[in-house]
Amino acid sequence: MEKLPSHQLGKNDPQVSAIGFGAMAQGEDFISIPGTTKIKNLEEYIEAVHIHLTDQQVKQIRQVCENANVVGERYSQQFSDNLFTDSAPIKI
Template sequence: MAKRKGCTPSQLALAWVHHQGDDVCPIPGTTKIENLNENIKALSVKLTPEDMAELESIASGDAVKGDRYADTVPTYKNSDTPPLSSWKPV
């Protein structure tokens, strides 16, 4: 679909989030100005209700599932953070 829309897959993903409603705003992270400029271009990607339905059908199927990170990448799931109740004010 990104090819059909004349955008990058990342721009399509940002556009999809942007089209979720007026109370939703994508916040992409980047440290490079050229990536920021590419992200801003996502605002010009227009998605029709049919496009949204197609993207939803892809996302709800087996094509998109699983963990974001490999098991070897440390995340909150394997951290040793003590329970909040044990924290003492400084």
């Protein structure tokens, strides 16, 4: 998000880090479920429900994401080996 600072969106840094912009733009029936181990962070995530982005802000965010230079894989090889496997058969 360096190319689109939070102040350009009218949001402060904790709010920006607390929300999944892409998820918010998908509609009211689509939510992201962030993980956290700290109550303070959970409270920030909950407050993010009050953030509303304009169409222009969503467009800016999508443009930055589409032009981002992504380096490396999402998961290490160790974890990738287990991502697309069959689950154990159901015992009846």
